[in-house]
Each structure stands twice: as C-alpha cells, then as structure tokens.
Amino acid sequence: MSENNPYDSIKQVSEMWEKGLNGLLFQSLDSNPLIQMTKIGIEANSRYIEMLKRNRELMANYMNLPTKNDIANAVKQTIQAEEKIDILEEQIWNLQEGFTLATEAQNKMIGELIDFTKHLHSEWQKATQELAQLTEMKKELEEMKELLQKEKKEPVMAAK
Amino acid sequence: MAVKSLVNIPVLNLESEKKRWDNVYKVLSEPKPDIESTPRKAVWKKNKSVLWYHPASKKKYKTPLFLVYSLLNKAYILDISEEGSVIGNLTKQGYDVYLLDWGSPGLEDKDLTLDNYILDYLEVAVKRALRHSGAGEISLVGYCIGGMLSAILTSLTDLPIKNLVLAAVPIDYSDAIVPGKWVKALQNGTLNFDRFSDAYEVIPSEFLYAIFMGLQGFNIGPSINLVTRAHNQKYVDKWRRMDKWMKDAVTFSGAAFKQMMNELYKENKLVKGEMKIGGRKVDLSTIACSTLVITSTRDELVLESQSLPIMDLITSEDKTYEHVEAGHVSLCLTGQFAFAIDPWLSTRSTKME
Numbered sequence: 051m052s053e054n055n056p057y058d059s060i061k062q063v064s065e066m067w068e069k070g071l072n073g074l075l076f077q078s079l080d081s082n083p084l085i086q087m088t089k090i091g092i093e094a095n096s097r098y099i100e101m102l103k104r105n106r107e108l109m110a111n112y113m114n115l116p117t118k119n120d121i122a123n124a125v126k127q128t129i130q131a132e133e134k135i136d137i138l139e140e141q142i143w144n145l146q147e148g149f150t151l152a153t154e155a156q157n158k159m160i161g162e163l164i165d166f167t168k169h170l171h172s173e174w175q176k177a178t179q180e181l182a183q184l185t186e187m188k189k190e191l192e193e194m195k196e197l198l199q200k201e202k203k204e205p206v207m208a209a210k
Numbered sequence: 211m212a213v214k215s216l217v218n219i220p221v222l223n224l225e226s227e228k229k230r231w232d233n234v235y236k237v238l239s240e241p242k243p244d245i246e247s248t249p250r251k252a253v254w255k256k257n258k259s260v261l262w263y264h265p266a267s268k269k270k271y272k273t274p275l276f277l278v279y280s281l282l283n284k285a286y287i288l289d290i291s292e293e294g295s296v297i298g299n300l301t302k303q304g305y306d307v308y309l310l311d312w313g314s315p316g317l318e319d320k321d322l323t324l325d326n327y328i329l330d331y332l333e334v335a336v337k338r339a340l341r342h343s344g345a346g347e348i349s350l351v352g353y354c355i356g357g358m359l360s361a362i363l364t365s366l367t368d369l370p371i372k373n374l375v376l377a378a379v380p381i382d383y384s385d386a387i388v389p390g391k392w393v394k395a396l397q398n399g400t401l402n403f404d405r406f407s408d409a410y411e412v413i414p415s416e417f418l419y420a421i422f423m424g425l426q427g428f429n430i431g432p433s434i435n436l437v438t439r440a441h442n443q444k445y446v447d448k449w450r451r452m453d454k455w456m457k458d459a460v461t462f463s464g465a466a467f468k469q470m471m472n473e474l475y476k477e478n479k480l481v482k483g484e485m486k487i488g489g490r491k492v493d494l495s496t497i498a499c500s501t502l503v504i505t506s507t508r509d510e511l512v513l514e515s516q517s518l519p520i521m522d523l524i525t526s527e528d529k530t531y532e533h534v535e536a537g538h539v540s541l542c543l544t545g546q547f548a549f550a551i552d553p554w555l556s557t558r559s560t561k562m563e
Contacts (some may be wrong), residue, residue: 056222057437057438058438060434060437060438061434061435061438063315064430064434065431065434067428067430068427068428068429068430070433071248071428071437072427072428075427075428076389076427077389079377079389079392080389080390080391080392081391082391082393082395084400085391085392085400086394088401089395089400089401092401092403092405092406093405095409096408096409096410098408098491099410103409118317119317120316120317121320122316122317122320123318124382125316125318126318129256129257129318132256132257133330135273136334143341186554198466210393
C-alpha cells in the first residue's frame with residue numbers, strides 16, 4: 051500500500067493502547083481483595099456444581115436412568131481392554147522376536163551340521179582312498195614277501 | 211484506481227478496500243476452515259490419543275523425530291497450513307516425524323494424572339515409534355507442557371533418546387506470567403483448585419479457553435491485524451486457521467490439573483527434584499543426551515526464567531540454549547520452529563548412507 055496507509059496508523063495506535071491497557075490491567079489485577087473474591091467464587095462455584103451433580107445422580111437413580119458416570123464407567127472397561135490388547139501385542143512381539151532369534155540360531159546350527167557332515171564325507175572319502183592304497187600296498191608287500199621266500203629256497207637247491 | 215490527493219490525506223485503493231471488507235465479512239459469517247494435515251498414518255491408538263506418523267518427503271536421516279505437544283491445546287497447530295506447517299517443513303527437511311496427539315479427555319479420563327500421561331501414554335508411544343521406524347535411537351521434541359513431559363520421561367526411561375529439544379518449556383514454577391500476588395496466593399495455598407477439580411472432574415474446555423484469554427489481557431492485536439491485512443487472501447487464510455485453533459480448546463483431566471496446581475505451581479517440586487512419577491523421583495540431572503532449549507522473545511505464556519533452570523539441572527555435555535524472535539504460538543504457527551531446530555538436529559541425527 052502507499053506510505054500514507056491509514057491502517058498502519060490504526061495498527062500503531064491500537065498496539066499502543068493494547069500495551070497501555072494491559073499494563074493497567076496487570077497492575078489492577080495484582081490485588082489481594084480480588085484474589086479473595088476469586089477464592090470465594092471458586093468455592094461457591096464448586097459447591098454449586100457438587101450440588102447439581104448430587105441432584106442429577108439422585109434423579110437418575112429414582113428414574114432408573116443411566117448417567118454420564120455410568121457411561122464413563124463402561125468406557126473405562128473398554129480402555130482397560132485396549133490396554134490389555136496392547137500388552138498382548140507387545141508380548142506377541144517379544145515372542146516373535148524370540149522365535150526369530152531361535153530360528154536364526156537353529157539355522158546357524160544346521161549350517162554348521164551340514165558343514166561338519168560335508169567335512170566328514172570328504173574325510174571318509176580320503177580314508178577310503180587311503181585304505182585302498184594301503185590294501186594295494188599290503189598286496190604288493192605280500193607278493194614281495196612271497197618272491198623273497200622263493201629266492202631264499204632256490205639258491206640252496208642250486209648249491210646241492 | 212488509486213485516488214491521488216494533493217494534500218496529505220490518506221489514499222485508499224478502492225479495489226483493495228472492497229477485497230478487505232469482503233474478506234472481513236467472510237471471516238465473520240463463514241464457518242471455520244478445514245485443516246488438512248501433511249500425509250500421515252495412525253501407528254497406534256489408545257483411548258483418545260493417536261500416534262501419527264508423517265513420513266519424510268525424501269528421507270535424509272535415520273533418526274526419527276517424536277513431537278510432544280502441550281496437554282492444554284490441540285496439536286494440529288504443528289501442522290496448520292501447507293507452508294507454515296512445522297511437521298510439513300520437518301518432513302521436507304528429510305526427517306520421519308511422529309506426533310503424539312493427546313486428544314481431549316472425557317469424564318472417563320478424570321483420574322488421569324501426569325504419571326499416566328508420561329508412563330502409560332508417552333513412553334509407550336515412543337516405544338511404538340521406535341519399533342515402527344526400526345531405528346535404534348530417536349529425537350524427542352517437546353513443546354510447552356509437552357516439553358516438560360518429555361524432559362521428565364527422558365530422565366526416567368531406558369529408551370534410546372538421542373536428542374532432546376525443549377521449546378517454551380516451563381520447568382521452574384516459582385514465577386509465572388500472572389501478577390506476583392496471584393503467584394504467591396497459589397504458592398501459599400490461598401488459591402486452591404482441589405475442590406474445583408474434584409467438582410468438575412474434567413476441567414471444561416471453556417475454562418481453559420478463558421484462562422488463555424485472561425493471560426493475554428486486552429488482545430485486540432489479532433483483530434486489528436486482520437483488518438489491516440484483510441486484502442491479502444493468504445494472510446486471511448492463515449489468520450482463520452489460527453483463529454480456529456485458538457478457539458478450539460481442549461478439556462483437561464481433573465486429577466492432572468490438581469497435580470499441576472499442587473506439585474508444580476504450589477510446591478515447585480520438579481525443579482527441587484522432589485517430584486515423583488510412577489513412584490520414582492524425577493531427577494533431571496540424569497538427562498545426559500544432547501539437549502537444545504529454545505525460548506522466544508515475545509512468549510506471552512511461559513517466561514524465559516521458567517525455562518532457563520533446566521540448563522543447569524541437566525548433566526548433558528552437549529547442551530545448547532537459543533532465544534529466538536517469536537511468540538509462544540507464532541513460533542509454531544509460522545512453521546519457524548522447524549527452521550529453528552533443523553541446524554542443531556541435522557548435525558546430531560544419524561544420516562542415511
């Protein structure tokens with residue numbers, strides 16, 4: 051807007067007035083008689099509300115009508131049920147986490163078992179090969195032994 | 211259309227004036243506007259409380275934010291308009307945001323105390339947010355009474371709270387925004403709200419609205435602002451949303467009201483380390499996480515002296531204090547809050563790889 055905007059002046063004046071009036075209000079409220087009056091007002095209002103509530107309950111009781119208190123009590127049960135569901139949900143989470151951990155541990159163990167079995171298998175194969183080699187060696191040794199025995203016998207006969 | 215004058219007479223633009231008074235008429239005659247929130251999903255509900263999840267537009271940080279607003283006002287002030295939304299701006303900045311909306315208590319909630327609000331609602335909601343986000347840690351951001359509840363929870367819980375942000379938080383109740391004699395009357399028991407709370411059971415929203423209006427005194431500023439800027443449609447929309455929020459007061463549990471009046475305003479137990487929540491003493495010195503405390507220059511509800519003592523009470527090595535140019539409500543209303551906490555939070559939140 052232009053530099054000659056009347057609203058700016060209104061705003062400035064209102065801000066000035068607001069500040070001044072608030073200062074005045076703050077000072078005038080800072081008084082003990084007003085506090086005493088408020089105290090009496092709060093007490094009277096509370097007594098009045100208590101009386102209203104007593105009469106309301108009395109009337110509802112005579113007429114067998116549900117009051118807001120009865121509804122509140124019913125709602126409290128719902129809130130309690132909600133809390134229990136929350137606790138159950140948390141317990142299910144804990145169980146889920148427990149199961150996940152257990153499954154992970156189980157998988158790890160099965161993995162180790164498979165590795166071990168594979169290792170055993172390869173060792174077994176190695177052992178079988180070695181056994182075959184040993185059997186071969188034993189056979190060769192026996193043949194050598196037989197040959198040696200033959201050689202021992204033949205020279206004696208040649209000497210005769 | 212402007213009419214120029216040779217003498218120094220105020221110059222008015224007729225089109226602009228027509229628009230101005232049309233808008234003023236609309237504000238006075240039309241129903242209050244609907245407020246649309248940023249995209250959100252309810253993660254958990256209990257009684258009237260809802261835990262909302264607002265996903266980041268483009269997630270930059272692993273550490274989510276958990277916002278806790280006051281028990282005495284509605285939380286949608288944090289998400290009031292598209293450009294002025296604290297939540298909207300935080301999600302744009304790359305944070306996943308969780309907001310606990312306390313709801314407005316009914317008669318069945320008359321016995322809810324601060325203990326219940328902290329342990330049965332806030333702590334459970336933080337747990338749920340942590341589980342939902344899958345994050346290892348979370349940043350807790352509390353505003354006004356929500357800040358006080360967040361500080362108490364942080365001091366009591368084992369949950370992994372990485373950062374704590376407290377804005378306009380009342381911790382020390384030895385002073386208040388009301389005149390001195392009223393503070394003394396509350397402290398020496400001359401003014402006592404026990405019978406009042408018991409009689410009403412749930413403090414009516416009209417009573418809380420009256421308290422807020424009373425604390426602001428002669429509050430003609432907003433109306434004058436509306437008239438002076440009513441030709442600006444954007445401002446009028448924003449003003450209407452604020453007006454709706456101001457008048458949309460909540461009820462408050464009688465037991466919690468009594469507890470606040472006696473344990474905080476009368477005995478100032480929190481700052482003295484004598485307050486008990488769930489049977490355990492609240493010791494603010496156990497707060498050791500990174501903490502940011504924000505106060506505003508024109509706060510009309512919480513004094514700076516009420517927030518400052520927390521800086522000495524906590525034992526965090528990484529603690530920052532900021533005094534920003536704003537009012538108690540305008541800090542949220544303008545969305546400025548998101549920009550005030552982002553530089554601090556971004557350096558303390560775990561970034562996405």
